[in-house]
Amino acid sequence: MSDVLALQQQRGKLYSDYYSNTIPERMPIGLTLPQHLVAEYGGQNLFDFQFNYAMLADPARELCAKIYSDSCLVAPANFLLSRTPSMYQLYGSQSFVMGNGGFVQHPEVVGMMDDEYPQLIEKPFDFLVETVIPRQHKNLDPQNPIKMATAIQMGKLALQNDEMAFLPTFFELIQTHGYYPGSPLGSFNFTEAPLDFIADQLRSFSGISMDVRRHKTQLQEAAAAVMPLLYHWGLPGNIDPQGSVFIPLHMPTFMREKDFVEIYLPSYKTMLQQFAAVGARPNMFCEHDWSRYLDILLSEIPAGCQLAFEYGDPQTIKDKLGKKFLLTGLFPSASLKTDTPAQIVDRAKAFLDIMLPGGGYLFGFDKNPLTLKEVNLETLAALTEYIRDHAAYENPGAAFGTPLNSEGFVYDERLVPKPKSQYLFDWETFKQSYPLTPDFARANFERFSHETFDFYMNLLI
Amino acid sequence: MLDLKVLTLALGDLEEDQVMDLLREFTATNPSEGDALEAVAACQGGMAIVGELFEQGEYFVGDLIFAGELLTEAIGVLKPALGGGASAVIGTILLGTVHGDLHDIGKNIFRSMSEAAGFEVVDIGIDVAIEEFVAKAQEIKPQIIGMSGVLTLAIDSMKETVDALKAAGVDAKIIIGGNPVTKDACAYVGADAFTTNAAEGVKISQDWI
Structure with a gap:
C-alpha cells in the first residue's frame, strides 16, 4: 500500500472513530479555507473566480502544500457555502446579492406578508412555489412562464458548471495528499429549523420578531406545517454515521427563552428526533452566544447530535454538554490575525487542555474568516501543525459520549409525512394516465420529483 | 385623561394592545399639541425602559425590533394631534x-x-x-x-x-x-x-x- 493511501486510511479512521463514539488516536484537524481567501492568495481579484472556480486550482495546490490539514483545505463550489453568484443572478434573486466587495450577501427581504399565514399553513409547498419564490427570485415569475423556464434551465446549468469546475483539483489534492475525502457520497445534507426557515426568506428577521408577539399561534402552526418539508429536504439519501444534516440555527439568541420554548422548539425537536430515529445526525451551528440556552439544549436535544458553537465559555460548554453531544467550534478565528505563531500555539494548548480530555470535541473555529487580511498564514500553519503533533489521546479505542438515538426514537411517518403538492409527482395519478409504464420506472420518477422539490427548497435557504 | 406613567410602562412592557388603546382613547379627546408632545415623551420614556431591559438581558434583539415598530405605530396615532409641532431634536x-x-x-x-x-x-x-x-x-x-x-x-x-x-x-x-x-x-x-x-x-x- 502506498504511503499516501495508508495516510488516507489513518485519517479516515480518526473520523470514523470519532463519529462512532470511539476515542481516536488523535483529534483530527480538518479545515476548509474560504474561497475568497484562496483567490486572494493567488493574487486574484474577489470577483473572477466566482464565475470560474477552476481559477482556484493553483493557489489551492500551494496552500495545501503550505498548511497541514487532515481534509482538503479547499472545497468545490456549492450553492450554499459558495453562494455561487451566476445562479442567483440568473434567477434575479433579491435574497442573495453581491456587494461591491465581491461577497454575496443576504439582505433583509420579505417573501411573505403577515396576513398570509393561513395559505402557508394550508398548503405549504404550493404557497412557497407560487408566492414566496417569485417574490424573492424575480425571474422565476409564473406570470412569465417562458422567461421562468429559461431562467431555471440556465441557472441549473450554471450551478452544475460551478460545482464541477474545481472538482478535478479537489480529487487530485485528496489523492496526492492522502486527505480524508469526507463522509460517504450522499450522506451529507442540510436543512433549517422551522422557525428559522420562516424567518429567513419568508417573514424576514424583523418580520418574525413582530410575529412572535402578534401572530404567535399562527407562527406555531406554520412551524408545524413546514417541518415535514424541512425534514424530507434535509434527510440524506445515504445515511452514514460520518454524514450529517447541517442545520444553521439563527433566531434563538435574538429571542427570549420563553418564546424559544413555546414557538421554536416544539416542531424542531420533533424534526431532530425523527432524524435521530433513522440514524441521520443533526449537526447544528449554534450561531452567536448560546450560553443562556445550555440547559435547554441539554434537556431537549437528542443525544449524539453535533453542536458547533461560536461564542461561549469552552469549559462550561464542555462540562455541561460534552457527555451528551459531539462538540465543535469555539476556537477564536480572530486569533489567526492577532497571534504570532508562538502565541497561537500557547492558545491552542490552553484550549486543548480543556476540550481534549475524554474525547467528543472536533477542532473548529468559531466562524470562518472571509479574507486573507484576516489570517496570518504562518500563524494558521503553526496552529494546525501543533494540533497534528499534540492532540493525541491517551486512551484511543475507549468509548466516549452518548451515541445518536440512544433514546430509541422510532421513525413515524405520521409525524413527518412526505411532502404532497399538485406540483410534485404522484405515481398513482401518473399510472392512470400511462398504464403501460412499468413499475420499475416509479423509483426514477419519484427521484426526479424529489430533486425538483429540493431545487425549489434550495432557493429558500 | 391619559396617565403618562401608565403609557410609559405599557410601552416598556411592549404591551401593544394597551399602548394603542391608551393612545386611541387619548386622541379621541382632541388633545392639544402640548399634551400630544407629552405623550410622545412618555413613549420615548418607554423606549428608554426597553433599552435598560435589553442591557439587563431581559429583552433581546427581537424585542428591540418590535419596540421600534411599536413606537412608530404609536407616533403614527399621535401625529394628527401633533400638528406642525415636533419634539425637540437633540x-x-x-x-x-x-x-x-x-x-x-x-x-x-x-x-x-x-x-x-x-x-x-x-x-x-x-x-x-x-x-x-x-x-x-x-x-x-x-x-x-x-x-x-x-x-x-x-x-x-x-x-x-x-x-x-x-x-x-x-x-x-x-x-x-x-x-x-x-x-x-x-x-x-x-x-x-x-x-x-x-x-x-x-x-x-x-x-x-
Whole structure:
C-alpha cells in the first residue's frame, strides 16, 4: 500500500472513530479555507473566480502544500457555502446579492406578508412555489412562464458548471495528499429549523420578531406545517454515521427563552428526533452566544447530535454538554490575525487542555474568516501543525459520549409525512394516465420529483 | 385623561394592545399639541425602559425590533394631534452600513432607538460608498456619524471611510457598530466609540451631545 493511501486510511479512521463514539488516536484537524481567501492568495481579484472556480486550482495546490490539514483545505463550489453568484443572478434573486466587495450577501427581504399565514399553513409547498419564490427570485415569475423556464434551465446549468469546475483539483489534492475525502457520497445534507426557515426568506428577521408577539399561534402552526418539508429536504439519501444534516440555527439568541420554548422548539425537536430515529445526525451551528440556552439544549436535544458553537465559555460548554453531544467550534478565528505563531500555539494548548480530555470535541473555529487580511498564514500553519503533533489521546479505542438515538426514537411517518403538492409527482395519478409504464420506472420518477422539490427548497435557504 | 406613567410602562412592557388603546382613547379627546408632545415623551420614556431591559438581558434583539415598530405605530396615532409641532431634536446622526456590506438590521434598530431618544437620523442605507458618506456629512454637518457592518471585512471599509472623512475635514464624532467591532477594531478604524449593543450606542451618543 502506498504511503499516501495508508495516510488516507489513518485519517479516515480518526473520523470514523470519532463519529462512532470511539476515542481516536488523535483529534483530527480538518479545515476548509474560504474561497475568497484562496483567490486572494493567488493574487486574484474577489470577483473572477466566482464565475470560474477552476481559477482556484493553483493557489489551492500551494496552500495545501503550505498548511497541514487532515481534509482538503479547499472545497468545490456549492450553492450554499459558495453562494455561487451566476445562479442567483440568473434567477434575479433579491435574497442573495453581491456587494461591491465581491461577497454575496443576504439582505433583509420579505417573501411573505403577515396576513398570509393561513395559505402557508394550508398548503405549504404550493404557497412557497407560487408566492414566496417569485417574490424573492424575480425571474422565476409564473406570470412569465417562458422567461421562468429559461431562467431555471440556465441557472441549473450554471450551478452544475460551478460545482464541477474545481472538482478535478479537489480529487487530485485528496489523492496526492492522502486527505480524508469526507463522509460517504450522499450522506451529507442540510436543512433549517422551522422557525428559522420562516424567518429567513419568508417573514424576514424583523418580520418574525413582530410575529412572535402578534401572530404567535399562527407562527406555531406554520412551524408545524413546514417541518415535514424541512425534514424530507434535509434527510440524506445515504445515511452514514460520518454524514450529517447541517442545520444553521439563527433566531434563538435574538429571542427570549420563553418564546424559544413555546414557538421554536416544539416542531424542531420533533424534526431532530425523527432524524435521530433513522440514524441521520443533526449537526447544528449554534450561531452567536448560546450560553443562556445550555440547559435547554441539554434537556431537549437528542443525544449524539453535533453542536458547533461560536461564542461561549469552552469549559462550561464542555462540562455541561460534552457527555451528551459531539462538540465543535469555539476556537477564536480572530486569533489567526492577532497571534504570532508562538502565541497561537500557547492558545491552542490552553484550549486543548480543556476540550481534549475524554474525547467528543472536533477542532473548529468559531466562524470562518472571509479574507486573507484576516489570517496570518504562518500563524494558521503553526496552529494546525501543533494540533497534528499534540492532540493525541491517551486512551484511543475507549468509548466516549452518548451515541445518536440512544433514546430509541422510532421513525413515524405520521409525524413527518412526505411532502404532497399538485406540483410534485404522484405515481398513482401518473399510472392512470400511462398504464403501460412499468413499475420499475416509479423509483426514477419519484427521484426526479424529489430533486425538483429540493431545487425549489434550495432557493429558500 | 391619559396617565403618562401608565403609557410609559405599557410601552416598556411592549404591551401593544394597551399602548394603542391608551393612545386611541387619548386622541379621541382632541388633545392639544402640548399634551400630544407629552405623550410622545412618555413613549420615548418607554423606549428608554426597553433599552435598560435589553442591557439587563431581559429583552433581546427581537424585542428591540418590535419596540421600534411599536413606537412608530404609536407616533403614527399621535401625529394628527401633533400638528406642525415636533419634539425637540437633540442632535443629528448620519447613519449607514459601510461599503461592501448589505446588512441593515442592526443599523435599523439603532436608528429607531436613536430617534426615540430625540435624535434626527439621516439614514443613507447599505453598501454606502466612501464618497457618499463624505458628501452627506459635508452637506448636513451631523454631530455624530454612525457606521454599521456585519461582515468582518466591514472593519476595513469603516477605516477607509473614517480616513476619508477626516481627510475631508469632517469633525463629527464617529461610532461604529455591528458584530465584528471590538476595542481593537475601533482603534484600528480610528472611530471614537464602538458598540455591539444598540441601546449602549444611543447612550454613548447622548453623552456626546
